[in-house]
Amino acid sequence: MAEAVEGRTRLVAAPSGTAGPGTRDRDTPFYNPAMRRNRDLSLLLLRHAVAHRGRELDVADALCGAGARSLRFAHEVDGPLVVHANDGDPKAVEAVQAAARANDIPADRLRVRHGNAFTFLSERRFDVVDIDPFGSPAPFLDAAVRATRHDGFVCLTATDTAALCGTYPRVARRRYAAHHAMHATPWRAEVGLRVLAVNAVAAAGRHDREARPVWSVFGGHWMRVVLRVRDGRSAADRALREVGHAAVVDGWPQFVSAPPEATRWAGPLWTGALHDADVLEGMAEAVDDAVDARTIRLLDVLRQEADAPAWWVEPRLLRDWFGVDAPRRQRFVDALRGAGFAAAPTHLDPAGVRTDAPRDALHEVLSTAPS
Numbered sequence: 551m552a553e554a555v556e557g558r559t560r561l562v563a564a565p566s567g568t569a570g571p572g573t574r575d576r577d578t579p580f581y582n583p584a585m586r587r588n589r590d591l592s593l594l595l596l597r598h599a600v601a602h603r604g605r606e607l608d609v610a611d612a613l614c615g616a617g618a619r620s621l622r623f624a625h626e627v628d629g630p631l632v633v634h635a636n637d638g639d640p641k642a643v644e645a646v647q648a649a650a651r652a653n654d655i656p657a658d659r660l661r662v663r664h665g666n667a668f669t670f671l672s673e674r675r676f677d678v679v680d681i682d683p684f685g686s687p688a689p690f691l692d693a694a695v696r697a698t699r700h701d702g703f704v705c706l707t708a709t710d711t712a713a714l715c716g717t718y719p720r721v722a723r724r725r726y727a728a729h730h731a732m733h734a735t736p737w738r739a740e741v742g743l744r745v746l747a748v749n750a751v752a753a754a755g756r757h758d759r760e761a762r763p764v765w766s767v768f769g770g771h772w773m774r775v776v777l778r779v780r781d782g783r784s785a786a787d788r789a790l791r792e793v794g795h796a797a798v799v800d801g802w803p804q805f806v807s808a809p810p811e812a813t814r815w816a817g818p819l820w821t822g823a824l825h826d827a828d829v830l831e832g833m834a835e836a837v838d839d840a841v842d843a844r845t846i847r848l849l850d851v852l853r854q855e856a857d858a859p860a861w862w863v864e865p866r867l868l869r870d871w872f873g874v875d876a877p878r879r880q881r882f883v884d885a886l887r888g889a890g891f892a893a894a895p896t897h898l899d900p901a902g903v904r905t906d907a908p909r910d911a912l913h914e915v916l917s918t919a920p921s
C-alpha cells in the first residue's frame with residue numbers, strides 16, 4: 551500500500567495527481583497534499599480548543615477520506631481529544647485503520663467508522679464537526695450544525711470555488727441560494743466566503759442556534775469557513791440581523807439591506823466579521839515547527855483582518871481611480887493608519903488593503919505616502 555507523510559503523521563494513501571495513465575491502482579486511497587494548509591489551520595484550531603476547553607473534546611471528521619485530517623488531529627494534538635472518523639468508502643476506512651496502526655494511535659483516541667455521513671451525524675453531538683466533501687458542503691450543513699454541541703465549531707471546506715466566486719451564477723443560486731454578479735470585481739472571493747458563511751448561519755437559525763465565523767480562508771482552489779455554534783433563539787436572531795447583500799456603487803462595494811437595482815450585486819451574504827481575533831491568536835500560540843512560514847504569515851494577516859473593515863482596495867483600482875501607483879502594501883497600511891484610518895492587509899489579495907478611508911482621503915494619503 552502507498553505511504554506518505556504529512557506533518558508528523560504517516561498516511562496510508564497516495565498523493566492525488568500521482569496516478570498517471572496505466573498506473574492507477576484502484577484500491578489505493580488518495581489524499582490531496584494541496585490541502586495541507588487547510589489541515590494545518592484546522593490542527594491549530596483544535597490545539598487552541600483543547601487548551602481552552604478544560605475537558606475532553608469530541609471531534610467528528612464526517613467525510614474523512616484516507617484520514618489525513620483525523621490521523622493528524624489524533625496524532626499531533628496533545629491533550630484530551632477523541633477523533634471520530636467516518637467515510638462511506640470502505641477502502642478509505644481501511645486506509646485510516648492501517649495508518650492508525652502505523653502511527654500507534656490508540657483505538658480510544660481515533661474511532662474509525664464506515665457509514666453514511668448523514669447517519670453518523672444524526673446519532674450524537676460533537677464539539678467540532680468537520681465537513682470536507684468533494685465540492686460543496688451545502689448538502690451537509692443542517693446535519694453538521696445540528697450535530698455540533700453548544701459552543702462548538704463547525705468547520706466547512708468547499709472546493710466549488712468557481713460557483714462561490716460567481717463564475718457560475720446559476721450554480722451559486724442552486725447550491726447556496728445566492729445571487730452572485732460580482733465575479734468581474736476584485737471582491738469575488740470575499741463574496742464567496744460570505745455566501746458560504748451565511749448558509750451556515752441560516753442552517754443554525756433553523757435549529758434556533760447562532761453560528762458566527764471564527765475564521766474564513768480562501769486558498770485558491772478551496773474555501774474554509776469555521777463557525778462557532780451556540781444555542782439560543784435571541785443569539786440566532788442577532789446573527790441573522792447580520793445577513794444582507796452587497797452591491798458595487800460608484801466602483802466600490804458596500805453592504806445593503808435589500809437587493810438593489812445595481813447590476814453588480816450579490817447576496818444574501820454574511821455582513822458581519824469573517825474572523826475572531828481571539829481564536830486566531832490562540833491558533834498562533836499553538837504553532838510548532840511542523841507549520842510552514844507561509845501559514846504563520848497567513849495567520850498574522852488573518853489576525854489583522856479580524857478587526858478591519860470589509861472590502862479592500864488594490865493597486866489596479868487605485869490606478870483606475872487616481873492614475874497613480876500604490877506604494878508597497880505595508881507602507882500604504884502604515885500611511886493610512888498614520889492618517890487615522892483603519893487599515894490592514896487582506897489574505898485575499900497580496901496587494902490588497904482593507905480600509906475605511908473614503909476615496910478623497912485615500913487620494914490624499916496616496917499622494918503623500920512614500921512609495
Ligand SMILES: C[S@@+](CC[C@H](N)C(=O)[O-])C[C@H]1O[C@@H](n2cnc3c(N)ncnc32)[C@H](O)[C@@H]1O
Pocket residue numbers: 581582585589612613614615616617618619636637638639642665666667668682683684
Ligand atoms: C474530499 S474527500 C475527504 C478528504 C479528507 N477530509 C482529507 O482531508 O483528506 C471526501 C470524502 O467524502 C466521502 N463521502 C462523500 N459523501 C459521503 C457520504 N454521504 N457519507 C460518507 N462519506 C461520504 C468520500 O468517500 C470521500 O472519501
